[in-house]
Amino acid sequence: SQTIHQWPATLVQPVGSPLSLECTVEGTSNPNLYWYRQAAGRGLQLLFYSVGIGQISSEVPQNLSASRPQDRQFILSSKKLLLSDSGFYLCAWSATGTGDEQFFGPGTRLTVL
């Protein structure tokens, strides 16, 4: 069966510091991978998605970036965090194909102070 991991689970960072969040998927090959952010009391905002190694699509222009160095690894980064970057960051995967179900990892709760 497939499993998806994210770490760290929680993170408190000062404004202006860098960020690196990691997501890995087990039990599947060539998945589509997604990064979402959920701000307090708000819906899920798609940040990036990837259909393959090195292929990244950005949905929202901001100070975040994503990379996919391996088939089942997806990384979310920032060079300088803003207060507005606080939120619940969720990685998800789906099988290759339009409209396939997405499955979420446990998430990383980021607080920027």
Place this chain on the structure above:
Amino acid sequence: QKEVEQNSGPLSVPEGAIASLNCTYSDRGSQSFFWYRQYSGKSPELIMSIYSNGDKEDGRFTAQLNKASQYVSLLIRDSQPSDSATYLCAVSPNTGNQFYFGTGTSLTVIP
């Protein structure tokens, strides 16, 4: 802008009652529809997917889709306190890999 609208609630139902959650979407070309359950502080969990008009049943859950009215709903029969959560509606268009999520409906089942 592809919008997905849900009543934010909160919705409260007594234990054993039917909970009805509703969702409308703006993109008429949408083909895939999903319901997720999200407990407080946790990540969303997929509970139902539906692709064709009509009803789809899975245990106590029934998803209903009406593409002509651009409407999808989730019924929870014999509601239990453990069903208390926020329910997210997600819609996928005919092309592309994006999902569009509603802001969720908070459900409380009162023992």
